[in-house]
Amino acid sequence: MQHEITRLTSENLDLRESIDKQTDQIRKLKKLLKVYAKKLKDGEAAEIAAELEGEENAAASGDAIATVIHRERSYMGMLEYKKEDEGALIKNLILDLKPKISTGHIPGLPAYILFMCVRHTDYVNDDEKVKSLLTSTINGIKKVVKRHSDDLERITMWLANTCRLLHTLKQYSGEKQFQAENTSKQTEQSLRNFDLSEYRQVFSDLAVWNYQALMKLMEELIQNSIVPAILEHEAIAGLTASKPSGLRGRASSNAKEMEDGKDSQISLDALMRVQKYKSLDALMRVLNSYMRIVKQHAVDPELVKQIFRQLFYYLCAGALNNLLLRKDMCNWSKGMQIRYNLSHLEQWLRDNSLHEFGAQAALEPIIQASQLLQARKTDSDVESICDMCSKLTTAQIVKILNIYTPVDEFEERVPIAFIRKIQARLKTRDSQQVSSTAGTASSTTLLLDTKYSYPVTFPFNPSSVALETISVPDQLHLGFLVRH
Template identity: 65%
Template sequence: MTIHISTAILFIVINIYSSCSIFRLLEKQLQNTEKELNAKTSEYQKEITDLKRENEKQNQLIQKSLSLTSDAKIDATMQHEITRLTSENLDLSELVDQQAEQIRKLNKMLKVTAKRSKEGEAADIQAELERDEAKSVENVAQVKHRERNYMGMLEYKKEDETALLTALIQELKPKVAAGLLPGLPAYVLFMCVRQTDYVNDAEKVRSFLTSTINGIKKVVMKHHDDLDRVTLWLANTCRFLHTLKQYSGEKQFQQENSPRQNEHYLRKFDLGDFQKVFSDLAVRIYQTLIKLMEATIQPSIVAAVIDHEAIAGLTGSKPSGLRGRSSSRADDTPEHSLDSLMKAMNQFVRVLTQHAVDPELVKQIFRQVYYFLGASALNNLLLRKEMCNWSKGMQIRYNLSHMEQWLCDNKLQESGAGSSLEPIVQASQLLQARKTDADLDSVCDMCSKLTVPQIVKILNLYTPVDEFEERVPISFIRKIQQKLKERVNTDNSLLMDLKFSYSVTFPFTPSKIIVETIEVPEQLHINKLVSRC
């Protein structure tokens, strides 16, 4: 009886243990089923989200196409198809790369297996395969990085256009730009243009370039009295103009390009009209810069060139009969001395160099500035009788020699700036020249850059500073007038035109920089608005 009870109890325990095992197995299966359902649910939700997004895009396209003309509908449809096919091609290209890599791995595995199978070195085979796989991953990463850099483009969303240009143009500080690659803002702008050319979005590039032009105009107008800011955007506007030409695809602008640079030309758009607009914009900025420079040096010109007496003891007593007007010396008016004028010129050169303004354009800038300087000095001399004497002529010539030497020191002697000073230089020489009938021809030849009224005015104003000199005889002045009538196309103006300006040109200056090597630094604050292609 006891044996039967024990056996029954044993059967009951076994049944209970079996039931528990079954319950645990069922619970595990339920958990696995639940995980599979959750994974499927997430997958289905993602597909539903993607389908909704695609459906919205299609609805937007349909609504947009209903409001367009037939030609516009065709263009919009083509643009949509191009974008879709481009995306699909990129996906397929990535898939092909993955499959090619997998095939390479399998071939490598097959070769290693065949080589080592006889020796039974399975562990070595696996280790070698892992090493090859690690190298393969590294090589693939390098290839992808190189391909990404090769594009040399910056992609941005249309809604980010305003924020992008604001950060790049309006908010860019000259001190920050001076520490970056020269012309970097221009290169960034061009990389954005290349991306729109790549996707063939004509409306996007038109909006981008128009907004760029307006943005540069606005920043120059707002900071027209800021030498650094105006110079910064003169340099970048010219660089952007040169870059549009360099990558336009025109043979005349490709002669100095490297093979890699020639691969980056704009393939969809002809931006010749925008080149003209940016050229006009560069002229406008150039004129703003010239006005700013002229306003900076204008208070110093007369004191530095006419009044400044660098040769001590040369000037004697004041001529008799003149109203009391003391000569100004450098130590009397240090803010308007020749040194002050030189400091202003040095500042101009420093800023122009700092922002990498084209050397040919720098020459034109100083040619114009030197014209204003010489014209202002001559006009002042023609109105001041006390300055028209032999000793003052020598002082003026000495002061001007400093200006000429400055050009040589800064390698600007071939800029034409020195020739812009010829009228005031010849006026100082006329004050020092002998004025007798025997010197008639030499005086006329010496004053080739002065007009007849200017020569006659200086001779009439000439006043001796001591008893050993004489006034210029009226007969000599009349003979000069008669002699100068032989000149062709004689200019009869007395004062020089201070508003005269030479024609400015922007000679094409290609860059050796390859756009694919350019990285966008954090200082521009546009990294969140653009992505590399």
């Protein structure tokens, strides 16, 4: 029995010693974890870990040895790379970068990394290296946008980063006009040896090219939603029963087909006709998706305003052109439905604080067309109608009045005499001012130019991000970059 007690006591002591060692190890690991969480700077965590280990060893040995205190390293906001690593830099940072990785870090990180590489080439005064880097960057961005021409997020990401690189080249150029909001440290970090003003123009042109690619894709994705959402969507109950004869039968029978379930094999045509009741919601979801993407990638606020102004012009042009060519859309009840649908777009602009920056004005032609359909059309209304339709051309107003189709016995077609009075009044208006819808339309213009683009600009937008605080994440696979 005594022998068994001795054995158990010995085992107990061994276990206590093991627990003490593990407790010490846990304490050390917790300290290391705090260091990694707080610092997140290349090289520092390993050095501080070594320091902590030295402190632990000193404490364990009980020796009163003076310890070396590690000073926090100060960085200059530059990244060094070898010339032979330029291809890997472009490939990993531009060609292979996925949007979901980019959004997990500070906005514009690829642009900052590229500029920090430019700063080091300026620091060592290697003009051949900086020329090669900037040329490869431009070609890489073009290549990735062309390769992923159907990827809205990727194009948005590189539009945002191209603009950020353009702004950064200005902010650190050393020119007084771009230093007003700089900190003293940022001013100290200005380029010393290179004047890259010519490259700024190249990056500005590249940003325009990226913007055009983005708008082209946005318009393609939204094109098929315009007519169903703005012209055909019927959200106001009771107005659909007043359709012109010949249009009522098939649509109502298809809807009844869907409701009663008489035909288990519903035709695609019937499905599409019923789908129009959901089309406005679909358009709103697309707009919300666009807004989410531009915000995720921190597109400049001034550029966001221009993107949606252009997009809403495209919505207006598509809707108005179809209205002018469709007799079945030109009646009082349709005018009411269209105006209701447009009010949702206007509310979306207000919700996103875009209504005062051109997008609302871009919708005016189709808004005024819907109001014209609802307006009373008597001789006493000639003046008010002409004033109301200030964003429509003479040809557009006359066309709508000519194809206006009453939907019930209480209405009549617009009299020819009334249309002539409108024309005479509009002739006076046109002689006083050049009637313009998109800035180029004349009084004889009927259809809006769906290819028209507002001029795009990139107002200078300096950054408060300190270059010396930026580290390169492991996910970018740029371990060959040396931070200075």
